[in-house]
Amino acid sequence: MDEDCDYLFKAVLIGDSAVGKSNLLYRFAKDEFFLDSKPTIGVEFAYRSIKVGDKIIKAQIWDTAGQERFRAITSSYYRGALGALLVYDITRKSTFESLKKWLKELREFGGPEMVVVLVGNKSDLLHSREVNLEDGRSLATLEQVSFMETSAKENLNVEEAFLHMIHRIYETTS
Ligand code: GDP
Numbered sequence: 001m002d003e004d005c006d007y008l009f010k011a012v013l014i015g016d017s018a019v020g021k022s023n024l025l026y027r028f029a030k031d032e033f034f035l036d037s038k039p040t041i042g043v044e045f046a047y048r049s050i051k052v053g054d055k056i057i058k059a060q061i062w063d064t065a066g067q068e069r070f071r072a073i074t075s076s077y078y079r080g081a082l083g084a085l086l087v088y089d090i091t092r093k094s095t096f097e098s099l100k101k102w103l104k105e106l107r108e109f110g111g112p113e114m115v116v117v118l119v120g121n122k123s124d125l126l127h128s129r130e131v132n133l134e135d136g137r138s139l140a141t142l143e144q145v146s147f148m149e150t151s152a153k154e155n156l157n158v159e160e161a162f163l164h165m166i167h168r169i170y171e172t173t174s
């Protein structure tokens with residue numbers, strides 16, 4: 001572990017192709033952007049350090065390199081992850097309908113304590129909305145996960161979604 005932090009957490013981004021996972025990560029990590037590549041397993045990740053109380057938490061956030069398109073995310077992607085942002089696109093209903101499959105995979109490969117935040121991205125595209133705010137909220141309640149709508153484009157709620165996940169991981173592990 002690095003000497004400049006008290007905790008190092010791994011979290012993953014999941015959801016259908018083109019929902020905005022990579023753009024959400026670019027937004028969140030842009031202040032301190034080290035995008036490492038692991039071409040052999042088809043993932044990339046970025047780090048960001050945040051302060052919670054007097055502790056410094058370094059979050060290592062993994063992003064897919066597009067392999068979700070082939071439904072080929074492997075268990076190694078999830079291994080050791082304490083949190084997940086599960087992302088859909090509010091303008092494409094099919095990405096919302098895929099969430100059941102993603103939740104099943106999360107529960108299969110992720111640990112039982114994994115913190116999941118459901119994210120409805122592209123909230124700037126209100127005129128093309130296909131998934132109501134209420135539908136996202138209901139699913140989150142049913143699945144007992146947190147929920148937020150975001151816009152990576154307009155930088156709305158992006159910081160909040162990641163920080164919420166990181167704070168909850170900290171609460172569940174300390
Ligand atoms: P990924 O496949 O889930 O990683 O999705 P990307 O981050 O590559 O984004 C897919 C497409 O959606 C790109 O054309 C992005 O510019 C666009 N996009 C991502 N987030 C938003 C958003 O919040 N609003 C809008 N309008 N477009 C977005």
Ligand code: MG
Nearest residue numbers: 021022064066
């Ligand atoms: Mg991507």
